[in-house]
Amino acid sequence: MAKLKTAFVCTQCGNDSPKWLGKCPVCGEWNSYIEETTGKSNSSNLPPELSNFNTLKSKPLLLKEIQTENEARMDMNDQEFNRVLGGGLVPGSLVLIGGEPGIGKSTLVLQTVLNLEKYKTLYVSGEESAKQLKLRAERLGIKNDNCFIVCETNLEQIFIHINNVKPDLVIVDSIQTVFTERIDSSPGSVSQVRESSALILKFAKETGTPTLLIGHINKEGNIAGPKILEHIVDTVLQFEGDQHYMYRILRNIKNRFGSASELGIYEMRPSGLREVNNPSELLLTQNNEDLSGIAIASAIEGVRPFLIETQSLTSSAAYGIPQRSATGFDIRRMNMLLAVLEKRAGFKLGQKDVFLNIAGGLRISDPAMDLSVISAILSSSLDVAIERDTCMCGEVGLSGEIRPVNRIEQRILEAEKLGFEKIIIPLNNLQGFNNSKVKIQIKQVRKVEEAFRELFG
Numbered sequence: 001m002a003k004l005k006t007a008f009v010c011t012q013c014g015n016d017s018p019k020w021l022g023k024c025p026v027c028g029e030w031n032s033y034i035e036e037t038t039g040k041s042n043s044s045n046l047p048p049e050l051s052n053f054n055t056l057k058s059k060p061l062l063l064k065e066i067q068t069e070n071e072a073r074m075d076m077n078d079q080e081f082n083r084v085l086g087g088g089l090v091p092g093s094l095v096l097i098g099g100e101p102g103i104g105k106s107t108l109v110l111q112t113v114l115n116l117e118k119y120k121t122l123y124v125s126g127e128e129s130a131k132q133l134k135l136r137a138e139r140l141g142i143k144n145d146n147c148f149i150v151c152e153t154n155l156e157q158i159f160i161h162i163n164n165v166k167p168d169l170v171i172v173d174s175i176q177t178v179f180t181e182r183i184d185s186s187p188g189s190v191s192q193v194r195e196s197s198a199l200i201l202k203f204a205k206e207t208g209t210p211t212l213l214i215g216h217i218n219k220e221g222n223i224a225g226p227k228i229l230e231h232i233v234d235t236v237l238q239f240e241g242d243q244h245y246m247y248r249i250l251r252n253i254k255n256r257f258g259s260a261s262e263l264g265i266y267e268m269r270p271s272g273l274r275e276v277n278n279p280s281e282l283l284l285t286q287n288n289e290d291l292s293g294i295a296i297a298s299a300i301e302g303v304r305p306f307l308i309e310t311q312s313l314t315s316s317a318a319y320g321i322p323q324r325s326a327t328g329f330d331i332r333r334m335n336m337l338l339a340v341l342e343k344r345a346g347f348k349l350g351q352k353d354v355f356l357n358i359a360g361g362l363r364i365s366d367p368a369m370d371l372s373v374i375s376a377i378l379s380s381s382l383d384v385a386i387e388r389d390t391c392m393c394g395e396v397g398l399s400g401e402i403r404p405v406n407r408i409e410q411r412i413l414e415a416e417k418l419g420f421e422k423i424i425i426p427l428n429n430l431q432g433f434n435n436s437k438v439k440i441q442i443k444q445v446r447k448v449e450e451a452f453r454e455l456f457g
Helices: 079-085 105-114 130-140 155-165 190-207 228-232 279-283 331-344 367-382 408-417 448-456
Strands: 004-010 033-039 094-099 121-125 147-151 169-173 211-215 235-240 247-255 263-269 272-275 294-301 304-316 324-327 352-358 390-392 422-426 441-445
Touching: 004 190, 033 190, 079 247, 079 263, 094 105, 094 190, 094 228, 105 121, 105 130, 105 169, 105 211, 105 272, 121 130, 121 155, 130 147, 147 155, 155 190, 190 211, 190 228, 263 279, 279 304, 294 367, 294 408, 304 367, 304 408, 324 331, 331 352, 331 367, 331 448, 352 367, 367 390, 367 448, 408 422, 422 448, 441 448
Parallel strands: 094 211, 094 235, 121 147, 121 169, 169 211, 294 390, 324 352, 390 422, 422 441
Antiparallel strands: 004 033, 235 247, 247 263, 263 272, 294 304, 304 352
C-alpha cells in the first residue's frame, strides 16, 4: 500500500515543499503553492499497459551514425491547421491546444478528425459523453467511418483501448481530466497532469503515433497545470477569440517543427468552423465613406502578409486625467509612439484621451504597425480622413525616423493584390526589389513628418 503524504506543490514549476511558501524558491512565482495529497508507487516500473509500447532500446550513438529520414507529415485537410503546425502533423509529435471555455477547442479538433477519413483515429473524451459527440458530429455534417470514440479518464484503461484499436492519431480531451493510478491525487492536480502527460509523451515518441492534447486555461489565461506541461510537448497552440464575435484565431506559441509565430483564422458558424484563407478582405471595413481615425497597415504574422485596419479615436479629456486604451496592440508601445508624436512632430496630445483598436479582434506584434498607429491617431486628432486606397508600413524610432521592416516585397504585393494604389514605406527599404513590375505607387519616407505630408498634404 502506498504511503500517503501531504505536500505543497508549485503550479508553475512543480517544485514541492513540506510547508506552504509565499514565493517559490525555484521559479520565483508568488502564491503558486497548492496543497496535494500524494503517494509513491510501490514499483518504479511502467504500468503493463505501457510496457507494450517499449519497442525502442536506447543506446548511445555517434552523431554520424544517426539515420535521418524525411518522414511525410500527416495532412490535416485544413490549410489553416497545416500552416500553424508548419506543414502538417509530424509522426510521434505531441501537440497541446489550449483556450478559454466555450471558445471551440473541441469543435475544432473533432471537425479536423472527422475530415481525416484515410487515417484511423481514436478520440478519448473525458468531458463529454459519446452521445454528445455524436450530436456535435451530426451538426458539423461530416461522416467518418474510421473514427473511434471512447469516454474514459483512467490512463491505464486508455492505453488498453489504444492497444486494441492501434490508431494512427490519438486525441485526449482534456489532459486535466485524465488520471493515472500511480498517483494518489485527484484529476487535474499538478502531479496528475505531470505524470499523465509524461506517460503519453513516452507512448507518442516510442510508437511514432501523433497525439493531440486539449488543455484548460486558468483565470490568468495560461494553460492550467504545471509549466512543465508546455515544456515537454512539441507544439503549443492557443485557440482564442471573443465569444461575441465570429472570428477565432489559432495561434502558435511553441513549435519544434516549424515557425513559432504562425496563426490561422477561422469563422465560427452554426455548422462549424470555416477556414479564412484571405483574412485581408475580412479585416478591412467595406465602407467607402471618408472616416477619420482609420489607417490601413500592411502587416505580417508568421509567413502570411495581410492588410489590417487600425482604428483610433482622440478626444478632449472630460474627466481631468487623460485615458489611454489599446485593444490588440501593446499599450506601452502606444504610449511611446504618443511621446514621439509630441516631441518629434510637435503634436500636443497630453490632454486628450486616446483609444486604439485593431480591427477583427487580432493582436498584432509586428513593429511595422507603428506608422499606421500614429497616422490613425493623428487623423482622428485633426479630423482628417486618410485616403482609402493608401496603406503603409514602417517602424517608428524614438528620434522620429521611419526604420526599415522585413519582407517588404510581400507587403507591397499583398497591397497591390487587394487594389490599393499607394503604399508608404521606409526609405532605403527596396534593396533588391524591382519595383517596375508592380503598378502600385510606392512612396518612401525617412521621418514621420514626411509621412504626414504624404497623407495629409
